[in-house]
Amino acid sequence: xxxxxxxxxxxxYKDTDYQELKLLHEEVSRSKWRTQYHVQTVTxxxxxxxxxxxxxxxxxxxxxWFPYGxxxxxxxWYHVTSEDLVSWKNIGCAMxxxxxxxxxxxxxxxxxxxxxxxxLAYTGNCRDKDYVRHPFQLLAKMDKEGNITKxxxxxxxxxxxxxxxxxxxxxxxxxxxxxxxxxxxxxxxKGKLLLFRSQDIEEGWYLYGELKxxxxxxxxxxxxxxxxxxxxxxxxLLFSPQxxxxxxxxxxxxxxxxxxxxxxxxDNLEFIPESPxxxxxxxxxxxxxxxxxxxxxxxxxxxxxxxxxxxxSYPPADDEGWAGLQTMxxxxxIKNNRLIQKPVRAIGKLKGDTLLRVSDGRIIExxxxxxxxSACIIDVENxxxxxxxxxxFAGSIEKGFEISYNKNSKDFYIDxxxxxxxxxxxxxxxxxxxxxxGLKSMQIFVDHSTVEIFLNEGEYVLSSxxxxxxxxHLLRMSGKDININIYQANKTVEQDFVI
Ligand code: FRU
Numbered sequence: 001x002x003x004x005x006x007x008x009x010x011x012x013y014k015d016t017d018y019q020e021l022k023l024l025h026e027e028v029s030r031s032k033w034r035t036q037y038h039v040q041t042v043t044x045x046x047x048x049x050x051x052x053x054x055x056x057x058x059x060x061x062x063x064x065w066f067p068y069g070x071x072x073x074x075x076x077w078y079h080v081t082s083e084d085l086v087s088w089k090n091i092g093c094a095m096x097x098x099x100x101x102x103x104x105x106x107x108x109x110x111x112x113x114x115x116x117x118x119x120l121a122y123t124g125n126c127r128d129k130d131y132v133r134h135p136f137q138l139l140a141k142m143d144k145e146g147n148i149t150k151x152x153x154x155x156x157x158x159x160x161x162x163x164x165x166x167x168x169x170x171x172x173x174x175x176x177x178x179x180x181x182x183x184x185x186x187x188x189x190k191g192k193l194l195l196f197r198s199q200d201i202e203e204g205w206y207l208y209g210e211l212k213x214x215x216x217x218x219x220x221x222x223x224x225x226x227x228x229x230x231x232x233x234x235x236x237l238l239f240s241p242q243x244x245x246x247x248x249x250x251x252x253x254x255x256x257x258x259x260x261x262x263x264x265x266x267d268n269l270e271f272i273p274e275s276p277x278x279x280x281x282x283x284x285x286x287x288x289x290x291x292x293x294x295x296x297x298x299x300x301x302x303x304x305x306x307x308x309x310x311x312x313s314y315p316p317a318d319d320e321g322w323a324g325l326q327t328m329x330x331x332x333x334i335k336n337n338r339l340i341q342k343p344v345r346a347i348g349k350l351k352g353d354t355l356l357r358v359s360d361g362r363i364i365e366x367x368x369x370x371x372x373x374s375a376c377i378i379d380v381e382n383x384x385x386x387x388x389x390x391x392x393f394a395g396s397i398e399k400g401f402e403i404s405y406n407k408n409s410k411d412f413y414i415d416x417x418x419x420x421x422x423x424x425x426x427x428x429x430x431x432x433x434x435x436x437x438g439l440k441s442m443q444i445f446v447d448h449s450t451v452e453i454f455l456n457e458g459e460y461v462l463s464s465x466x467x468x469x470x471x472x473h474l475l476r477m478s479g480k481d482i483n484i485n486i487y488q489a490n491k492t493v494e495q496d497f498v499i
Contacts, residue, residue: 001318002069009066009073010104013096018499021067024321025497031320033449033467036375036491037350038307039063039080039088039326042498045070045317046324047288048168048225049304050077053111054294055118056144059085061304062094062120063326064108067499070317070324075105075125079146084346085302085329090498094120094148101126101136101154108168108225109138111293112178112201118142119201121155121180123167133164137180139202155180155205156196162186166194168225171201172293174266180205183223183239191223191241195269209269213237213260216277220244224310225257228264228271229291229301231334235264236301237271238280240288242310249432250279254424255310257281257289261337275337282433283414283453283462284424285309286327301332302344307450307463312424315467316449327463328445328452342458343443350445351377352488361481368486372400372468372475375489378444380482385438388479392446393419393468400474401451401466405439412439412455414462421467433460447489 011017024043034040044067051062059082066073079094095106102124109122124136137156142148159166165185172179180196193211198204213219220243227238238259244251257280262273280289280303289305296302307325308314317323330341355373357364372392382388387407394400399418405411416422417429435455445452453462477484 004069004071004073008068009071011068012074012098013067013076013093013499017067021499022497024068028320028322029495031316031322033316033320034495035325035447035450035493037086037447037489037493038328038450039493040495041065041322041324042078042090044068044322045072046078046326047072047306047308047310048108049288049290049306049326050108050122051111051118051120052290052292052302052304053113053118054292054296055111055113058083059292060111060118061088061326065093067093070314070320070322075107077106077122084349085344086346086349087492089494090496091146092498094142095122095140095150097125099124099138099150099152101138103127104133108288110170110290112171112173113293116144119171120148121169121171123169124154125167134158135164135166137169137182151202153203155203156182159184159194159207162192162194163189165222170227170290172228179208181211181226181228183226185222189221191219191221191243193219193223193226193239212270214270214272216273225288225290227289227291229332231301231332232299234261234274234334234337235271236261236332236334236339238289238291249434252428252431253284253286253309254312254427255287257287257305259339261334261339278338280339280341281305281461281463282431283464284416284427284431285312285465286463291332297331299333302329303332303341304329307465309424314423314465315421325450330461340458341454341461343445343454350489350492352490354485355488356484356486358477358482358484360483361479368475370475371473372446373486373488375447377487377489378446379485379487380442380444380479382439382441382479382482384481385440386480386482388439388482389477390444391418391474391476392451393466393472394474394476395420395472396474398472400468400472401464403444403453405435407438410435410438414453414464416464416466419466420469420472423465423467431462433462435459445489
């Protein structure tokens with residue numbers, strides 16, 4: 001396993017590194033765990049989604065990127081675009097840390113589209129000569145030719161009363177003001193949400209105050225990647241709190257990503273929840289979600305997240321020079337104060353040939369040869385709410401990745417303990433969700449090293465990374481009166497080398 005020196009982690013992209021990264025990309029492309037319909041890092045490490053937006057006729061997504069290997073080094077922004085949120089194209093490196101205020105990384109941020117520019121608000125991770133951190137909130141502007149210019153003057157300087165942890169601006173507009181919602185840690189080491197505002201996007205920003213959340217005092221020791229999204233006539237507050245304790249089946253991952261549905265009182269700086277604090281995803285690997293700035297999906301949000309968790313490690317990072325994917329984007333609506341999360345509307349484009357059909361529990365057609373296809377979509381209907389189980393990537397006796405619903409307890413679980421390669425097991429190998437109304441349907445998306453499971457048309461989603469070895473390839477299924485269709489998945493994400 002490679003040991004990274006501080007100098008190696010501090011590298012910033014230069015044109016003369018092109019050939020080195022091209023070779024790394026070739027090595028990375030040979031990895032058996034690369035995916036075919038997820039946005040994944042071009043080389044090195046990817047983490048949070050940034051600047052997710054619809055602008056100038058396309059979807060734009062940027063991601064946190066360290067080019068040189070699967071380690072958290074100095075962060076750059078990499079840019080990808082899509083017409084439909086299913087097919088994605090690599091555009092190239094968007095921002096490198098080349099100003100004093102972002103000299104140790106262009107950290108996470110968001111986008112604000114206008115007629116002729118896409119504004120990008122982000123955190124400059126600035127370190128002085130003594131390596132002390134000073135977080136600045138910065139602005140850049142992308143024109144229609146894709147040229148990005150950073151504004152010299154920061155929007156927001158480091159705030160007194162808070163530690164060095166002030167970051168991840170989410171920019172939006174409401175009733176005549178621009179707002180930035182920021183994650184922060186106060187001097188008592190408590191996670192806080194700060195709201196800034198201005199009448200001009202480029203200047204005049206001031207701290208409007210801490211955003212209170214009625215009935216909630218404790219968001220752990222830090223809040224990362226906050227977001228505030230209006231869906232229909234309700235608001236959704238999303239964030240990634242660090243330091244929450246597990247509660248029963250909830251908050252089992254090292255760091256979790258949560259939401260609350262409610263009302264937003266801008267005058268009194270208060271969010272009034274109408275739902276509990278709820279995890280966005282119930283799988284093993286999901287963090288730093290961001291909603292797109294968009295008007296395309298009227299009355300619905302669109303969300304994407306890092307398919308990983310901070311401080312976790314994944315085998316390709318050590319073995320193959322890369323780490324990090326984005327989840328599939330999801331469409332968000334609200335029903336009875338709960339978020340419903342579905343695959344995006346164009347998801348049908350992913351479906352290729354039918355590989356298996358099971359009707360009322362009987363096999364009608366089977367081209368799988370008993371194997372789990374490396375990239376496929378599995379649609380399961382369970383009209384009689386029976387117990388169901390699937391084992392993906394099982395060995396001859398090993399259980400593989402287990403997906404199971406028990407009709408008596410109404411518990412649904414995923415379990416990765418039957419896989420040869422297990423990751424981050426300190427946080428458990430099973431995740432359980434109790435389904436009050438039983439399991440009616442599920443849609444499972446498998447993509448080489450990922451499994452995303454949508455239960456009951458978006459009532460819950462569970463996202464997990466898996467690393468099947470060559471001899472883990474069997475597929476087992478059981479369920480009375482069940483209907484299953486398995487489709488080959490198309491390749492929709494380009495993996496070309498563009499910097
Ligand atoms: C979340 C995060 C952000 C930060 C970024 C740095 O994963 O820690 O708070 O801006 O990653 O890459």
